[in-house]
Amino acid sequence: xxxxxxxxxxxxxxxxxxxxxxxxxxxxxxxxxxxxxxxxxxxxxxxxxxxxxxxxxxxxxxxxxxxxxxxxxxxxxxxxxxxxxxxxxxxxxxxxxxxxxxxxxxxxxxxxxxxxxxxxxxxxxxxxxxxxxxxxxxxxxxxxxxxxxxxxxxxxxxxxxxxxxxxxxxxxxxxxxxxxxxxxxxxxxxxxxxxxxxxxxxxxxxxxxxxxxxxxxxxxxxxxxxxxxxxxxxxxxxxxxxxxxxxxxxxxxxxxxxxxxxxxxxxxxxxxxxxxxxxxxxxxxxxxxxxxxxxxxxxxxxxxxxxxxxxxxxxxxxxxxxxxxxxxxxxxxxxxxxxxxxxxxxxxxxxxxxxxxxxxxxxxxxxxxxxxxxxxxxxxxxxxxxxxxxxxxxxxxxxxxxxxxxxxxxxxxxxxxxxxxxxxxxxxxxxxxxxxxxxxxxxxxxxxxxxxxxxxxxxxxxxxxxxxxxxxxxxxxxxxxxxxxxxxxxxxxxxxxxxxxxxxxxxxxxxxxxxxxxxxxxxxxxxxxxxxxxxxxxxxxxxxxxxxxxxxxxxxxxxxxxxxxxxxxxxxxxxxxxxxxxxxxxxxxxxxxxxxxxxxxxx
Amino acid sequence: xxxxxxxxxxxxxxxxxxxxxxxxxxxxxxxxxxxxxxxxxxxxxxxxxxxxxxxxxxxxxxxxxxxxxxxxxxxxxxxxxxxxxxxxxxxxxxxxxxxxxxxxxxxxxxxxxxxxxxxxxxxxxxxxxxxxxxxxxxxxxxxxxxxxxxxx
Numbered sequence: 011x012x013x014x015x016x017x018x019x020x021x022x023x024x025x026x027x028x029x030x031x032x033x034x035x036x037x038x039x040x041x042x043x044x045x046x047x048x049x050x051x052x053x054x055x056x057x058x059x060x061x062x063x064x065x066x067x068x069x070x071x072x073x074x075x076x077x078x079x080x081x082x083x084x085x086x087x088x089x090x091x092x093x094x095x096x097x098x099x100x101x102x103x104x105x106x107x108x109x110x111x112x113x114x115x116x117x118x119x120x121x122x123x124x125x126x127x128x129x130x131x132x133x134x135x136x137x138x139x140x141x142x143x144x145x146x147x148x149x150x151x152x153x154x155x156x157x158x159x160x161x162x163x164x165x166x167x168x169x170x171x172x173x174x175x176x177x178x179x180x181x182x183x184x185x186x187x188x189x190x191x192x193x194x195x196x197x198x199x200x201x202x203x204x205x206x207x208x209x210x211x212x213x214x215x216x217x218x219x220x221x222x223x224x225x226x227x228x229x230x231x232x233x234x235x236x237x238x239x240x241x242x243x244x245x246x247x248x249x250x251x252x253x254x255x256x257x258x259x260x261x262x263x264x265x266x267x268x269x270x271x272x273x274x275x276x277x278x279x280x281x282x283x284x285x286x287x288x289x290x291x292x293x294x295x296x297x298x299x300x301x302x303x304x305x306x307x308x309x310x311x312x313x314x315x316x317x318x319x320x321x322x323x324x325x326x327x328x329x330x331x332x333x334x335x336x337x338x339x340x341x342x343x344x345x346x347x348x349x350x351x352x353x354x355x356x357x358x359x360x361x362x363x364x365x366x367x368x369x370x371x372x373x374x375x376x377x378x379x380x381x382x383x384x385x386x387x388x389x390x391x392x393x394x395x396x397x398x399x400x401x402x403x404x405x406x407x408x409x410x411x412x413x414x415x416x417x418x419x420x421x422x423x424x425x426x427x428x429x430x431x432x433x434x435x436x437x438x439x440x441x442x443x444x445x446x447x448x449x450x451x452x453x454x455x456x457x458x459x460x461x462x463x464x465x466x467x468x469x470x471x472x473x474x475x476x477x478x479x480x481x482x483x484x485x486x487x488x489x490x491x492x493x494x495x496x497x498x499x500x501x502x503x504x505x506x507x508x509x510x511x512x513x514x515x516x517x518x519x520x521x522x523x524x525x526x527x528x529x530x531x532x533x534x535x536x537x538x539x540x541x542x543x544x545x546x547x548x549x550x551x552x553x554x555x556x557x558x559x560x561x562x563x564x565x566x567x568x569x570x571x572x573x574x575x576x577x578x579x580x581x582x583x584x585x586x587x588x589x590x591x592x593x594x595x596x597x598x599x600x601x602x603x604x605x606x607x608x609x610x611x612x613x
Numbered sequence: 614x615x616x617x618x619x620x621x622x623x624x625x626x627x628x629x630x631x632x633x634x635x636x637x638x639x640x641x642x643x644x645x646x647x648x649x650x651x652x653x654x655x656x657x658x659x660x661x662x663x664x665x666x667x668x669x670x671x672x673x674x675x676x677x678x679x680x681x682x683x684x685x686x687x688x689x690x691x692x693x694x695x696x697x698x699x700x701x702x703x704x705x706x707x708x709x710x711x712x713x714x715x716x717x718x719x720x721x722x723x724x725x726x727x728x729x730x731x732x733x734x735x736x737x738x739x740x741x742x743x744x745x746x747x748x749x750x751x752x753x754x755x756x757x758x759x760x761x762x763x764x765x
Binding site: 408 | 627629630636683737
């Protein structure tokens with residue numbers, strides 16, 4: 011070193027003279043690592059003959075203080091080929107420290123931003139997003155924008171009560187104008203379809219030393235879950251409040267009061283609803299906060315306290331019925347919503363009970379009327395039975411007399427009577443016997459109506475076969491072919507069905523009397539889903555014009571000389587079928603046979 | 614033909630029916646005497662030897678009682694019951710001969726111990742045949758019950 015200014019002593023503790031005298035002083039004053047860098051820079055500068063600039067650290071010889079210096083030097087080639095440098099050394103310690111401090115501050119800031127789990131954004135006056143922790147972007151899948159304008163088409167903001175908030179009123183844009191926003195909640199919707207969120211903002215302007223706003227900082231907390239919970243709670247509260255206010259049951263909430271012995275002695279009204287006011291005739295203000303004994307002094311005729319006390323102690327709900335001091339019939343439920351309290355829901359059952367009483371009264375009146383009618387009916391039935399009995403007995407006796415004495419005349423006075431007289435007496439006897447049959451058939455008809463009926467499974471095929479067997483027996487001279495389907499079953503009274511089939515098959519036998527060969531069929535068919543039984547013959551049939559008269563008692567469609575009968579058989583069949591809940595009808599054509607159909611409802 | 618000296622007791626209030634029954638018996642040539650009681654009380658008096666028939670030997674019972682049901686006063690079924698309740702007459706054959714064929718009457722008759730239930734047909738020939746068969750059966754075929762030993 012050929013020359014160095016005196017200022018070097020302030021940095022290194024070595025005087026300029028020492029520096030110039032002892033080249034080692036230079037290397038001693040520098041930190042070894044910086045010395046190496048300096049040497050490398052000098053070598054490069056010498057080889058390339060270019061200016062070098064190196065920042066090095068000196069360690070002060072006496073104080074040990076480290077100071078930064080900037081060495082800038084320009085080489086020049088001497089005539090002997092050696093290289094000489096001249097340059098300056100500047101103390102840059104203050105600048106270096108400031109730089110370090112800034113780097114540390116930045117690192118701290120980044121660390122803070124990175125560790126905040128909620129979105130943080132810093133914007134400059136141009137609207138550039140100079141810093142953010144990218145939570146917002148990653149949470150809402152928007153690309154981290156360079157400027158706030160880029161958010162405008164992606165996000166819509168609303169106040170909590172639903173008014174839109176334009177971008178110029180967004181927290182960062184307000185803070186950049188100098189406004190401090192401590193709390194503001196906004197609802198954000200995302201045009202990319204992301205779920206709506208609620209954010210609570212705080213935003214502040216950042217000032218420079220001149221008091222000018224340079225940046226705006228905003229932190230926003232996601233309060234969506236809280237808001238949704240609050241809204242749900244509010245909804246539910248509103249709903250229950252509505253129920254509470256409008257329900258047609260009285261509601262009361264009470265807090266049980268216990269005496270020294272721990273027994274329920276009174277309660278305090280905590281809340282009552284409007285219907286409570288209506289039923290008990292007391293305003294809410296007169297009741298809430300007061301005790302039962304205050305509200306109703308001395309009136310403890312009911313067992314209210316007993317029930318409410320038991321429910322509060324056991325936490326087991328109970329139902330009750332009582333009569334109010336206003337004369338209403340009350341019914342309700344008491345339950346224990348939380349320890350020490352009870353709630354009662356009370357219905358005014360007066361109208362219902364009165365209606366029930368009314369129904370009960372009407373019912374018993376009806377029962378009396380039914381009993382009276384039944385008695386009348388029974389009396390009428392008895393009368394009918396007595397009538398039938400007397401018909402069977404009293405009307406038949408004279409007939410036997412008429413027949414017997416006519417015969418006696420014929421037998422005992424045969425000589426005195428001529429042919430005509432004997433023929434007349436035969437007619438008298440025939441008429442008497444016919445009347446006997448009429449009486450018998452009529453009695454059978456009345457018995458069918460009166461008799462107890464069974465309702466059991468019956469085998470119609472086997473009944474018809476038995477009837478056919480009897481008919482064969484009594485018509486040995488006739489050629490009759492019965493075609494009876496197998497497996498015909500139904501439900502009803504076998505005895506009555508025997509009578510019905512005897513009449514139907516007997517009629518078929520009778521009205522095929524003129525046929526060489528009678529064909530009588532008994533079977534069943536399905537008509538519109540209904541099982542229909544039928545008896546078909548190839549007899550004389552009848553004129554359908556008179557079909558309506560077929561089933562009336564004593565109605566006959568044929569001459570007695572051709573087909574004798576009383577005209578009661580089909581009336582009997584109809585009664586039997588009706589008693590089974592079925593229908594009976596007939597189809598025929600004159601000369602071409604007849605078919606009788608019947609159904610049994612109870613099959 | 615007269616079978617023993619046993620009589621037939623006919624309990625019947627209708628004179629025409631009585632006469633017809635007598636005629637039928639005559640026709641069948643059953644010559645046994647027929648006693649007619651016109652109501653239940655008279656029938657019981659005859660059987661027990663009481664009232665109008667006091668002094669009659671109650672041990673001499675008819676071979677058969679033909680009993681109508683429809684009688685003035687005590688009904689036929691009541692007469693039957695009294696006959697069966699009395700130790701002197703409880704074994705006597707009783708045939709209900711009536712115009713009724715009410716099921717209830719038939720059932721009650723048998724419950725009370727009637728021996729036979731016959732319905733009178735309207736046709737006299739049939740009626741006569743029935744009476745003849747009854748007479749032959751009860752007077753000829755049937756073994757009469759032993760007379761009860763009554764200690765007074």
